[in-house]
Amino acid sequence: NAGSGAYAALLADRRIRLLLLTAFLLHGGMHLGLSFAPLYLGEVYGWDRARVGWMGSAASTGTVVLLLTMERFRRRFGAVPAAWLSAGSMAAHFACTIASGTLPVQAVGFLCRGGFQSMATLTTVAMTEAVPRARVAPAIALLATVAAGAAIAAPPVGGWLFARTPALTFVAGIAVLALSAPLVPVALRPRRTGDAARAPARAVDQPEPLRAVHAD
Numbered sequence: 001n002a003g004s005g006a007y008a009a010l011l012a013d014r015r016i017r018l019l020l021l022t023a024f025l026l027h028g029g030m031h032l033g034l035s036f037a038p039l040y041l042g043e044v045y046g047w048d049r050a051r052v053g054w055m056g057s058a059a060s061t062g063t064v065v066l067l068l069t070m071e072r073f074r075r076r077f078g079a080v081p082a083a084w085l086s087a088g089s090m091a092a093h094f095a096c097t098i099a100s101g102t103l104p105v106q107a108v109g110f111l112c113r114g115g116f117q118s119m120a121t122l123t124t125v126a127m128t129e130a131v132p133r134a135r136v137a138p139a140i141a142l143l144a145t146v147a148a149g150a151a152i153a154a155p156p157v158g159g160w161l162f163a164r165t166p167a168l169t170f171v172a173g174i175a176v177l178a179l180s181a182p183l184v185p186v187a188l189r190p191r192r193t194g195d196a197a198r199a200p201a202r203a204v205d206q207p208e209p210l211r212a213v214h215a216d
Helices: 002-011 014-034 037-044 048-078 079-099 102-131 133-165 166-187 193-205
Strands: none
Touching: 002 014, 002 133, 014 037, 014 079, 014 133, 037 048, 037 079, 037 102, 037 166, 037 193, 048 079, 048 193, 079 102, 079 133, 079 166, 102 133
16 A cells, blocks of 8 residues: 555665664664663662652753754754764763762763653654655654664663673663664765755756836
């Protein structure tokens, strides 16, 4: 049917497949440790629930700050550096989680946790810019499906690693994020660079509009 045909047409595009793979790795790497950081604070560092709750507030604050600043960063420096920064923020969160149980270190780490939401926004923007307007809806649906698949697959793996060596969950998350880094410049690069270059030429080729002649 028409719906499945739209998805098939998108999946036939090598760059769309690469973007989906990159999004899967980014989401998967983040979901490996996302659910287990608060658990690590309690089980490894002995934090009480109230103290862990304050880290949740720090994470929300970091999300607001990163979402407000990352779009401006993307517009100025491009989607690729912004995606690297978002993934790096989550890697920093994982590194801080296992580095020290002190409050300042964990506060910084949980402030960086907002890199997850900013990364999800960046991949969505990249997908909308990579396809024609008529295919945006099925493209976003594909991206959401891939992100959901990563959210389903990664936590059990993270839990399996946590049960053996808690810190290994976060090391694995950092490793997957690092693995995705070389794919980001190809998957998120601007697509229609030629269109902007051709636009001025079309404008020059157009004849000047005729001026109306008024009788005195």
